[in-house]
Amino acid sequence: MTSLTLPAAPVRDILERAFAEDAPGGDITSQLLIPAEARATAVLGARVPGIFSGGTVFRDAMKFVDADTEVELLVADGEAFDAGEHLVRVSGRARSVLLAERVGLNLAQRMSAIATKTAEFVRLVEGTRARITDTRKTTPGLRILERYAVRCGGGANHRYSLSDAVLAKDNHLAVMTGGDPLKLTALLKAAKAQLGHTTHFEVEVDRAEQIEPVLAAGVDTIMLDNFSIDELRAGVLQVAGRAIVEASGNVNVHTVADIAAAGVDVISIGGLTHSVAALDLGLDVTLSSSEALTASSLG
Known part of the structure; x- marks a missing residue:
């Protein structure tokens, strides 16, 4: 698995914008109902199985609101978990935990959904040469x-932005x-x-008739877009190692194994990021005195 690290500066920028949106004037509900001195503990729990992602982001969201909040990551990013498992434990000022809850939970739920969906595709192509990658179809x-x-x-990343690589599309x-x-080869x-x-x-x-003119230009990767399985097999044979072969289009859990078996090197899937549903995670919060404060997530 590739390195699982996130740079601090862009994460902080995301959190700044998220909290400016969610609590521009603070959390008036907690300020009204929760004593300033009240302290709480909370557990981020899984209601369904999956692959965890966003634990460090959840931690950073809690500490963005209150640096004194204690956060213990019980499951590392990239690890599998079962329904009912505790992923993160939090302790701190009750108002701070409640203010940070929704932003941290939203991000962890979405990230874990993407990780879980990616892992499913990776599992389906095991034993082939194909790598599962994302696209620029992100939020x-x-x-x-x-x-x-x-x-x-367990997936890989395609080009990060329009500035990183040339990708000439239709x-x-x-x-x-x-x-x-007839102009294609010379222009490329x-x-x-x-x-x-x-x-x-x-x-x-x-x-298929575009393959040879494109290869003649000496490109690094050729993307076969919306090819049938038979067309993919023929395309891989035609390319014959002269370029990396990427398959894209009509990729889902029912087709990905056959696409990989056709011999392609890369399978790019926009659905990894553009259409996932948040994974069912919840934050259970209690007062440190053990008096129940709230269960699940507010709002």
């Missing part, structure tokens, strides 16, 4: 967290060639000649 502003969650699930090719496919070669040697060059094709 604006949360890409760094969602990409991290993919790694927690619309690019249409504009470039003006509808004349000319474009590649302008790149530094470290910049990756990938081209998407949606028809």
Whole structure:
């Protein structure tokens, strides 16, 4: 599994924006109902099995509100857990815990959902050469967290942004060639000649007849978009190791094993991030005196 680390600065920026949105003037409910001196303990628990991601983000959310809040991570990011298992334990000022709860929980639930979904796809392609990767179909502003969650699930990351690598898709090719496919190789070669040697060059094709003109330009990766399984097998044979072969489109839990078995190197899946449902995690909070304060999550 690739390194499971998150840089502190962008996480803090996300939390700043999240709390400015969720509590611009503080938590008036807790300020009204909870004594300032009240202390609480809380446990982040799993109501369904999954793969954990976002534990450190949950911790940082708690400490963003109150640096004195104590947070113990009981399950590490990237680890599997069962329903009923405790993932994180929190202790601190009750008002602080309640203020931080929703932001921390929202992020951990989404990240764990992505990690869990990714792990399912990774399991389905075991024994093949295919790597499961994400796409840029992420929540604006949360890409760094969602990409991290993919790694927690055992997947890999595609290019992070438009600035990182060249990926010429169907619309690019249409504009470039003006509808004349005979121009494709020469135009791609000319474009590649302008790149530094470290910049990756990938081209998407949606028809088999585009494969050879694209390969002739010396690209690094060729993406076979929405190819059938038979077309993928034929495409892999045609490429014959001259470029990395990526499959994209119509990828789900029912098709991914056959796509991987066709011999592709990479399978990119937008659904890892763009359409997951939050994993069912909950925060159970009690007063340190053992008097029940609240169960589950508020709001």
